[in-house]
Amino acid sequence: MKKFFVSALVVIMVVTLSANLFAVSQAAVLFLMISPGARAAGMGEAFVALSDDASAVFWNPAGLAFQQGKEITLMHSNWLPQLVSDMFYDFVAYKQNVPSLGGTIGGSITFLNMGEQTQTGEQLDESGNPIVLGKFQSWDMAVTLSYATKISSNFGFGVNAKYIYSHLSPVGAGAEQGSGVASSFAVDLGLLYKASFLKGLSFGMNLSNLGPKITYVDAAQADPLPTNLKLGVAYKVIDTEFNKLTICIDTNKLLVVRNENGTDPFYKAVFTAWTNEPFSTQMRELVSSIGAEYVYNKMIFLRAGYYYDEEGRVKYPSFGAGLQYSNFRFDFGYIAAEQGHPLSDTMRFSLSAAF
Numbered sequence: 001m002k003k004f005f006v007s008a009l010v011v012i013m014v015v016t017l018s019a020n021l022f023a024v025s026q027a028a029v030l031f032l033m034i035s036p037g038a039r040a041a042g043m044g045e046a047f048v049a050l051s052d053d054a055s056a057v058f059w060n061p062a063g064l065a066f067q068q069g070k071e072i073t074l075m076h077s078n079w080l081p082q083l084v085s086d087m088f089y090d091f092v093a094y095k096q097n098v099p100s101l102g103g104t105i106g107g108s109i110t111f112l113n114m115g116e117q118t119q120t121g122e123q124l125d126e127s128g129n130p131i132v133l134g135k136f137q138s139w140d141m142a143v144t145l146s147y148a149t150k151i152s153s154n155f156g157f158g159v160n161a162k163y164i165y166s167h168l169s170p171v172g173a174g175a176e177q178g179s180g181v182a183s184s185f186a187v188d189l190g191l192l193y194k195a196s197f198l199k200g201l202s203f204g205m206n207l208s209n210l211g212p213k214i215t216y217v218d219a220a221q222a223d224p225l226p227t228n229l230k231l232g233v234a235y236k237v238i239d240t241e242f243n244k245l246t247i248c249i250d251t252n253k254l255l256v257v258r259n260e261n262g263t264d265p266f267y268k269a270v271f272t273a274w275t276n277e278p279f280s281t282q283m284r285e286l287v288s289s290i291g292a293e294y295v296y297n298k299m300i301f302l303r304a305g306y307y308y309d310e311e312g313r314v315k316y317p318s319f320g321a322g323l324q325y326s327n328f329r330f331d332f333g334y335i336a337a338e339q340g341h342p343l344s345d346t347m348r349f350s351l352s353a354a355f
Contacts, residue, residue: 026256026263028214028223029166029184031112031140035059036075036091038348041333042320043291044305046248048232049204051192053352054093057108057146060206060230061158062190064104064148070096075350079112080343086115091350095146103149114138117169138180140166144188154196160188164225166214179216186211186225200236205229210266224263227255227270244295252287285311291318299324301331316343327354 037055040047047055051063054073072094079087090113095106117138120130142165148158162185169180188208195201207229213222232250239245255273257264264272274282291305301322308315316337323330329352337344 026224026254026258027226028182028216029140029142029164030226031089031110032142032164032186032209033226033228034079034089034110034112036089036093036108036110036350037073038075038320038331038333038350039293039301039303039322040291041335041348042303042305042318042322042331043248043293044289044307044318046232046250046289046291046305048206048230048248048250049192049202049234050232050246050248051190051204054095054106055091055350056148056158057093057095057106057144057160058091058110060190060192060204061106061146061148061160061188062156062192062204062206064095064106064146064158065150065156065192066194067095067104068097069354070094071352071354073350073352075348077346077348079346081345084115086113088113101147101149103147106146106148108142108144108146110140110142110144112140114140114168136170138168140164148190154194156190156192158188158190158192160190160208162186162188164211164214166216168216182214182216184211184214184225198235200239202234204232204234207270210270213263213265224256224266224269227266229253229255229270242297244293246293248291248293250289253282253285254287287312301329303333314343328352329354 035041035045036058040055040059047059051060052067054071056063073092075091077089079089090111091108093106093108095104097104115138116135118132118135120132123131125131142162144160144162146158146160148156150156164186165183167181186209188206190206193203209225209227211225213224215222230250230252232248234246234248237245237247255270257269257272257276287309289305289307291303294302303320305318307318316335318333318335320331320333331350333348335343335346
């Protein structure tokens with residue numbers, strides 16, 4: 001029987017830290033939880049109630065309903081630089097207002113490269129090490145299509161449909177069926193309300209990754225997608241011609257439930273995830289963040305935020321900046337985790353172009 005090293009440690013770290021320790025043992029393809037956009041990264045990943053650029057495809061598709069024109073956003077980030085040197089994350093999103101459709105369409109491509117892995121056999125070489133049979137690349141990808149429209153002048157609704165492909169290993173292990181390659185699909189639902197009673201105040205909600213389990217080996221061992229509920233509020237404290245200051249607060253809850261019978265399907269877990277544990281435990285599992293963005297003359301952007309995950313023991317401040325020139329905006333985000341933390345010194349760069 002062949003033995004395969006599908007970089008078990010790296011994959012565990014990827015699904016653990018790529019999603020900032022979102023219930024690592026409970027769901028698969030956690031790359032879907034990686035937050036794109038250097039702008040939001042600089043704000044502590046608090047963005048669901050703002051979602052006013054093309055990255056709203058991820059944060060809250062309902063935010064597209066209030067956007068005009070066309071925009072494309074591209075992001076690149078070396079991932080977990082403290083652990084490995086060949087992992088990276090790429091994200092591209094596009095949105096376009098289409099009056100004839102009564103709303104805005106959009107889409108995105110997400111790609112996580114997990115680097116090169118080594119396949120070994122049972123036999124040992126002269127030095128007592130497993131003989132290398134070959135090497136392969138591990139990666140995950142998701143393709144998303146979006147549509148959003150206004151239900152009223154202050155209320156937007158958005159929906160995503162996404163195809164998910166995971167390529168951990170092109171070969172199987174032993175007598176097990178299948179291999180480390182799997183695919184699935186999911187839907188996201190978003191709402192955004194801009195309060196009529198207080199100018200500058202908005203509320204957002206995004207229920208993401210609603211879909212069937214993903215199967216690598218066989219149906220009996222299928223893993224749930226990381227269904228997640230994100231709620232947030234944003235308020236423009238200052239909103240003048242030359243100075244703008246926005247404060248955002250987000251809270252996340254992973255809606256995945258494991259029990260003695262396995263895992264609940266997503267349509268059941270969205271309810272049982274609120275009752276399967278004591279209230280105090282539920283509160284500890286919430287992942288919250290707060291962020292602020294200051295804009296001067298629609299040209300210079302300064303950002304700061306704080307990410308707080310008590311259960312996953314992930315707590316860090318973040319900082320960011322941006323520069324707008326004509327129709328182009330360059331954004332930079334930096335995670336200031338403590339020295340030695342795998343997320344320490346993680347930097348994200350993104351470029352947006354409106355036309």
